[in-house]
Amino acid sequence: MSSITILMTLQNLAGVLTLAGAIIVVAVVIFVISSTSREEDKDAAKHKVYSVRTRYFFGLCLVLIVGLFISLRLLPYPRANAVADETVSIVGVQWFWKMANGERTTGPVEFVGTNEVTVPAKKNLKFVVTSADVNHSFGIYNSKGVLVTQTQAMPQYNNVLYHQFDEPGEYYVVCMEYCGQTHSYMVGKIHVQ
Amino acid sequence: MSTLEISQVEKKKERKLAIIWAVTFMIVFPLLVILGLYMRLNQGKVVELDYTKFYAFMTMHGLGMAGVLFSVAFAGLWYLISTRITRLNLGVGYFVYVTVLIGFLALAYGTLIGNFAAGWYMLYPLPFKGASWATWSTQVSAVALILMGIAWLVGILHLLYALTKRYGGFFNLLGWQYLRKGTHEKLPSVVLIATVALIPGIFAFLAGAVMLIMYLLQTFEPSLAFNPLLMKNLTFFFGHMLVNVTLYCGVGWVYALMPEFTKREWKVDKVVVYSWNATFFFIVFAYLHHLYMDFAQPRSMQYIGQIFSYMSAVPATAVTMFGIIAQVYHSKMKWSIFPLMSLFGMMGWAIGGFAALVDTTIAINVGLHNTLWVPAHFHTYMLMGVVLFIFGYLFYLFSGEEGIHLKNVTGKAGFWLFVIGAYGFLLMFYLSGINGVPRRFADYQGIEAGHVKETGTHLARYAAMFIYLILLGLLVMYWSLFAKLTRRQKASA
Structure with a gap:
């Protein structure tokens, strides 16, 4: 893949990722607001949320580490052994x-x-x-x-x-x-x- | 969390200061929005501003917004802490207000009259080379910013000193007692967050002050010269921290006030302590992502920039975002205007933060750096984050502890207009960014590449239309706010 194609993909990726992220955030907000129509014991509710949080925490760390591993190999900076024509x-x-x-x-x-x-x-x-x-x-x-x-x-x-x-x-x-x-x-x- | 015994007279006096700050914000904020509107109209070729004027507007819009948002965010913390946690010196409070106001007016004079137009970041050595403004306007603007910085430093140091005395040691404010065995006094979450926000604030203002003093020295002695890379680091260290600190001040109120609506305590525990202490660490180094395109910057600092920026997402989402979800989930709460604005403020923070995270990836940043994607993401967490937190707080302040729970149809109508206008306005920024439209351009007529000129111009026009909606939403919210205030004044009279 040429460098321009990679870059176009990355720019589009930025838009797609942000749109997907925004949709997830809005969906969570709607879900949370709609949940308030029914009352649940606060400790039970917290327990449910925090059990999701634990999974989220490890999932996020994994995504970030993988993201770092991949993206830090695509840096625009000159390599030490770069040779110019x-x-x-x-x-x-x-x-x-x-x-x-x-x-x-x-x-x-x-x-x-x-x-x-x-x-x-x-x-x-x-x-x-x-x-x-x-x-x-x-x-x-x-x-x-x-x-x-x-x-x-x-x-x-x-x-x-x-x-x-x-x-x-x-x-x-x-x-x-x-x-x-x-x-x-x-x-x-x-x-x- | 009311641990402070405070007389009604004292509370009234603190409230008066908070209202003065609030009204000042309500006057200044729309004026700065209007400067932004003019900029977008100029970019859309609907109006024609002189270039000098455009960039002077841009400078005032950026510096003014950063200043007024931090000021009111800090004033909100001051009010909550002074009426609930520990006494604060009202004289210091008024000193901060008057000095910031003088600084703000001087800045307006330097930019709008003196045409100082080096941008909020006045990137060294721009104020001294090829400037279209007089040296005096650089000097007035630098002195204005130093004045504001001094005022905020005095205010922050006083607040932290009072809290340190109240909780028996500085490290207790960071919640470190929770990490040791044994009993300890409960620490209100707002104190922990205020500390984590304000200590980097001190670093930021000191860095800013050093930089501005260097600028001033060069205006008096032009033969002086400083290292541009060092100055750039100082600039972004200051700017990045100020924005983050402002956001965290707003988050502090949400932690403090949300439990009054959900009837669930939002207490400090080990996880919260670890999380906010980590945040403290991350925000100090994440600023490095502003210098990705400075290839001369040491490579290790570029790595640190991306790693710390990525890591800052962990405490912000896993603890704070999940914290508010745990507050609200199945709580049977009433959605009065404060919790609505707080939750939407968190949503704006999350969306803007996500867009920021994407852009802090160096490989992506090369295609987005200094495009309109950058103002897109920070306007998201400022306008749909901080500003919503501020309006939530203003409604709380103006309505009172009982009044805030009442239905507020007018206020909510204004809120929805504001939110729709803001997200429409932001979408134009994002679309422009993806299409490579550069930021800080008076207009796009000089760009021949592809459709950048047309895309930038058209989207700027649509953005301007959404700004009118934002202003309409503000007007409706102001109507509601003043109705609340006058009703409350009458009731107390």
Whole structure:
């Protein structure tokens, strides 16, 4: 499965899981309210609830541990042994992106780059992301409007993001961290060939 | 739980302070909602706000809401504790009120007049670079927040000092005596929860104060510079804790007052002690999930962020949620407005918490971070959690201990309008988040990718319509609240 497909699945999964969770919570609330039409001895009622609680406690712990085990293997962070086919330097500036192929050899302020960059498809790309002024966030959307990946662009730090574009086409860079007046127009383009 | 012998005169004086807080909240809250309405209308291209104004509104909406919700949540705890558990100094209570009010007005001046627009989190070094506002407005806003922080710190320290004296030691407030053998005095659950909520509150305000003082220093000496990653950690440590602490203050009242409706004691036992002490631990470290997309943050801290965020679901649901179920289940209680709002408040907390849990999964967060999914989940447990707890408390306060048990058709009508409006409004946030619509955008016109622009714009319009319903619900609830208050004033006269 390509990385984008996994991500789309995860975003949809977030919606489905939350909807399912909300339905369960609402169902419990309705059940609890409807139960008050009949009185039961408080100790007997508590005993029933607490016996469910014990099972719930162990069930929840199990779900969380399994969830941690699976999800912590799908981290977006670079692996120690990661090898890049190509490097792309990214610098966020109020309110545009400076992007260029290759390693950055100057400081972020002096760095020269453009709002558009061309990169190859099916190659492992290393994005070295920083900022020349305030915090920005380097978010990449595909042409369908799916937020594919992102990392913060922070002054004084290089955030390294590895990403492979499986599909050629137009990708859109959007600043995902509020950075001042025209933040919502701080956009760029990545042409994937 | 009434263990305190207090004269009617003293009780009246404490009640007066509680009512002053309540009325202040009732004035400020809808005004801040209206700022939010303008933001959604602007995002929906229904109105056109200047960018500077939009972000100034956003800043005031965020900081103002966090401030006023914590203030009234804390004031509610103060009232319950001062009238039931131990005497609190009324002078300190008024000092907190007046100082917070001055701070709040100064903040409104800094943002709405001075156009300070760095967002609630004023992420370093945004206030100093490319700012569209004057340095004085940064200074006024920072001083305003420091003033509020000082007031809350004084209030919290006084409350904890009084409780420590009353229960013979600080650790007794955390319920540790329940873990030892031997007899001990019963600890009201509200005391345990207040302690667990307010100690992290102290950490939060201290972190916030350090950060704001650094900001102030830089406004006077621009050559100073601080580490942005450290500042980010301080910011989110402060913000995350403040929101959690506010929520727990509200949960404290539910623990304290729900038994009056269910006629079942909600007592502290070992499980409750373990649970709330664990909560104390979890909320201090869970803030790290706000920095998942800072790849430069040490990896171990990212792991801690997710693990602690996941674990915080255990005590919150297995003890508190099941606790309220055990209170209500087959209790033959009457569903007057307080228990209704409390149960729905718990429901909002659970739903918002669930959405938060999903987003605290790093692998999912990469697709949702700084999209509207984030405001979706925290608005769920603030608007449908904390705010419902607050209105439940206001109805309790305004109606009195007997009056609250009566039928309240108008209040309930307002409640339902409010709930429908709020969940409709929240749904637009969730749908926007799944569709990748970013947060903190004045509008979406610059986004060319797919249908993000159209989706964001249309859903913002629908959200605005639901906000009108929220405001209508508020109006009806206010009608009912003031009718209760005036009836009670007349009766006591």
